[in-house]
Amino acid sequence: xxxxxxxxxxxxxxxxxxxxxxxxxxxxxxxxxxxxxxxxxxxxxxxxxxxxxxxxxxxxxxxxxxxxxxxxxxxxxxxxxxxxxxxxxxxxxxxxxxxxxxxxxxxxxxxxxx
Amino acid sequence: xxxxxxxxxxxxxxxxxxxxxxxxxxxxxxxxxxxxxxxxxxxxxxxxxxxxxxxxxxxxxxxxxxxxxxxxxxxxxxxxxxxxxxxxxxxxxxxxxxxxxxxxxxxxxxxxxxx
Numbered sequence: 001x002x003x004x005x006x007x008x009x010x011x012x013x014x015x016x017x018x019x020x021x022x023x024x025x026x027x028x029x030x031x032x033x034x035x036x037x038x039x040x041x042x043x044x045x046x047x048x049x050x051x052x053x054x055x056x057x058x059x060x061x062x063x064x065x066x067x068x069x070x071x072x073x074x075x076x077x078x079x080x081x082x083x084x085x086x087x088x089x090x091x092x093x094x095x096x097x098x099x100x101x102x103x104x105x106x107x108x109x110x111x112x113x114x
Numbered sequence: 115x116x117x118x119x120x121x122x123x124x125x126x127x128x129x130x131x132x133x134x135x136x137x138x139x140x141x142x143x144x145x146x147x148x149x150x151x152x153x154x155x156x157x158x159x160x161x162x163x164x165x166x167x168x169x170x171x172x173x174x175x176x177x178x179x180x181x182x183x184x185x186x187x188x189x190x191x192x193x194x195x196x197x198x199x200x201x202x203x204x205x206x207x208x209x210x211x212x213x214x215x216x217x218x219x220x221x222x223x224x225x226x227x228x229x
Contacts (some may be wrong), residue, residue, distance in 0.1 A: 004157075033216050041152075041201060041224075045216025057216075090157060100146050100165040101207075103217060105158040 003027050004106035006091050012112045013081060021076045021109045023091030031096065032074035033103060034066060037088040046089075049074055078111075086113045116141045116208045120220035127194055128228055135189040135223045137178075137204035145206040147171075147180050147187040148217065152201045161189075161202070199227045 004025045013019055025032065031050040037043045047066045048055045054066065063079045078085060088108045094101040120137040127133060139147065146165040150158040162171030167182035178189045187204060204220040 035216065041222045043158075043203065043217075043219040043222075045218075048216050092158075100163075102148070102160055102163060103207075104160070105150075107157040 004091055004093055004104050006089075006106040006109050008109060009107065010110050010112075012114065014114055015081055015083060017081050018077070018079045019081060019111070020078070021089055021091075021111070023074050023076070023106060025072055025091075025093040025104070025106075027093055027095070027104060029093035029095050029104075030071060031094050031101075032068070033092040033094075034074065034076050035090040035092060035105075037090060037108070039087070043090070046076075047074075081111075081113045083113050086111055116145070116206060116218040118204050118206055118218055118220035120202075120204045121223050122221050124224040124226050126226045126228065129196055130193045131227075133189070133191040133194045133198075133225070135202055135204075135225070137187045137189065137220060139185050139187065139204075139206050141185075141206055141208045141218075143208060145208045147178070148205045148207070149176070149178055149187070149189050150203045150205060150219075152203065152222070154200070158203065194225075194227050196227045196229055199225055201225070 007022045033048045034046040046060045065077045068074045088110050090108045091106040092103040094103045117140045148163045149161040151161045162173040164171040164180035170179045176191045201222045201224050203222045205217040
């Protein structure tokens with residue numbers, strides 16, 4: 001009965017490769033997010049997305065692109081991976097877009113770029 | 115823009131001690147405030163939240179009160195246990211951005227409880 005799931009849990013790859021991280025939520029939520037947690041545990045929003053619009057944090061390189069095949073999934077594609085992309089990536093979802101709507105997080109994907 | 119400031123720690127306490135983790139924020143409008151907890155090797159779990167001034171969020175013995183006059187949302191627990199050892203994040207979601215805004219997080223406070 002996992003609410004927000006991500007695969008893979010760990011991802012080790014070489015610089016320059018292209019990789020994807022998958023996220024699925026079974027909560028019936030209509031808004032999903034991607035966050036990046038750096039080595040100092042600092043969390044920052046990368047994208048938020050619902051079936052109408054994508055909001056991109058302007059600091060995210062365009063090598064990162066979210067893709068949503070349906071309302072329950074938001075995958076993260078990363079092209080030309082760089083060493084600085086090494087981090088833990090968290091997917092989250094919420095019922096609505098309002099201020100009071102709680103975001104529920106997945107377990108995270110630890111990406112290591114060698 | 116929005117920002118959250120919290121003590122980074124590590125904070126080390128003995129079991130049954132009183133816990134306070136300070137959190138202050140800067141935001142326009144009327145944000146909602148959250149505390150999330152991250153246990154080792156796991157994702158973030160919502161601990162408690164408050165959506166308007168003077169609201170008190172509580173869960174598992176933890177409490178925090180939304181103080182608009184001091185722009186604070188300090189986390190407290192009367193008697194901590196070893197199992198409370200984790201990283202605690204204070205976060206806000208602003209009301210001024212519109213659309214599917216993400217959470218703005220503090221840098222996290224690493225709490226270590228010793229038996």
